[in-house]
Amino acid sequence: MKITVIGAGNMGGALVKGWAKAGLSTNLTVTARTQETLDRLVEACPGITTMLDNKQATKGADVVLLAVKPWLVEQVIEEIKPELADKLLISVAANVRHERINVYAMPNIAAEFGESMTFIEEAEQANVAADLFGKLGQSKIVPQRLMDAGMMMAGCGIAYVMRFLRAMMEGGVEMGFYPDEAKAIAMQTMQGAVTMLRQTGLHPEAAIDKVTTPGGITIKGLNELDHAAFNSAVIRCLKAGLSNNK
Ligand SMILES: NC(=O)c1ccc[n+]([C@@H]2O[C@H](COP(=O)([O-])OP(=O)(O)OC[C@H]3O[C@@H](n4cnc5c(N)ncnc54)[C@H](OP(=O)(O)O)[C@@H]3O)[C@@H](O)[C@H]2O)c1
Structure with a gap:
């Protein structure tokens, strides 16, 4: 299947790099x-093919993927329309x-590393x-x-996870670690938490119980997060970008 990616910035570039790593380089044409x-x-x-001409790049494709900024979508579709015919436009x-x-698809930037969480809207060719x-x-x-x-x-969630990681790093630095050490510790801890949930299927709260001794130190930290309305902040953060903000 021949794929043309129009726009090779943060997102388009990540998709192309991810597909190239998956062995699809020779199927890829990319424009910018x-x-x-x-x-x-x-x-x-x-191994990928590149060109500046969107129309030319669309010609031989089975799938055309638009990864330009939102305000350029209409203009690019107008430009490639003569070549689109029955091609799948994502x-x-x-x-x-x-x-x-x-x-309509919504990948994230971790696509480059084969770790995207992508949402695809129900449609005839969604599969x-x-x-x-x-x-x-x-x-x-x-x-x-x-x-x-x-x-x-x-x-967007990737950015919010990065913020949590940064906060852990800053705490680590305040307690005496160098920034690089604090970053490595925060990343490994996060990875451990994710692996634990993946492998056990536990609800996060059940996993928390396993590291929380009554009267111990973990609960002191957890309660500080509650006092600072951590849960509420995360929920509000996620809902802030909803178009209807419900
Ligand atoms: N960034 C994310 O995490 C993310 C996540 C999900 C969805 N998206 C969506 O992905 C789209 C692109 O976002 P981005 O962050 O990747 O933006 P970006 O980094 O600014 O990349 C945009 C790309 O489009 C290229 N471009 C501009 N005009 C063009 C044209 N007329 N024909 C062909 N290519 C053209 C640019 O080329 P030059 O590099 O040569 O200027 C650039 O490579 C947006 O619509 C965004 O909503 C982004």
């Missing part, structure tokens, strides 16, 4: 606004809808997209009403 971006990408992913642009787009994004991590087909929630939890 500037040659510099394409040169950088070819260096990272030898868009990852946040909050942009267009009658010509067949499938084709789910297979493609499945090569870049986990993909989940959801009804339209859950796309925003998926975007906040996973697309």
Whole structure:
């Protein structure tokens, strides 16, 4: 299957690098606004085809994926329309809808490392997209009403997880670790927590019980998080970007 990715920035670039690592380099054609971006990408992913002409790049494709900024979607579709015919057009642009787009997808930047959590809106050809994004991590087909929630939890969620990690690092530095050590400790702790949940299937609260001695020190820290309204802050953070803010 020939895939053309239009736009090779943070997201488009991550998708291309992820698919290249999955062995799809020779199936990939990529465009960008500037040659510099394409040169950088070819260096990272030898074997891909690059060009500056979106229309030309669309010609030989089975799937065309739009990864330009939301305000450019309409203009790019106009440009490639003559070559689109019955090709599958997938868009990852946040909050942009267009009658010509067949499938809306919301991956995250960890696609580059095969660890994306991608949401795909229910549609006739959603399965084709789910297979493609499945090569870049986990993909989940959801009804339209859950796309925003998926975007906040996973697309933007990576940034929120980074903030938690940074907060742990800063605490670690205040207690005496060098920043690099604090970062490594925070990452390993986070990875341990995720692995534990994956392998046991435990609810997080049940996992918390396993490290919380009555009258001990873990509960003191947990209660501090509650006093600071940590749960509420996270929930509000996730809901802040919903278009209807419900
Ligand atoms: N970043 C994320 O984590 C994320 C997550 C999910 C979805 N998205 C969606 O992904 C889309 C792209 O976001 P981004 O963060 O990757 O933006 P970005 O880093 O600014 O990348 C945009 C890319 O589009 C290229 N471009 C601009 N005009 C073009 C044109 N006319 N034809 C072809 N390519 C063109 C740019 O080329 P140059 O590099 O040469 O300027 C650049 O490579 C957005 O719609 C966003 O909503 C992003």
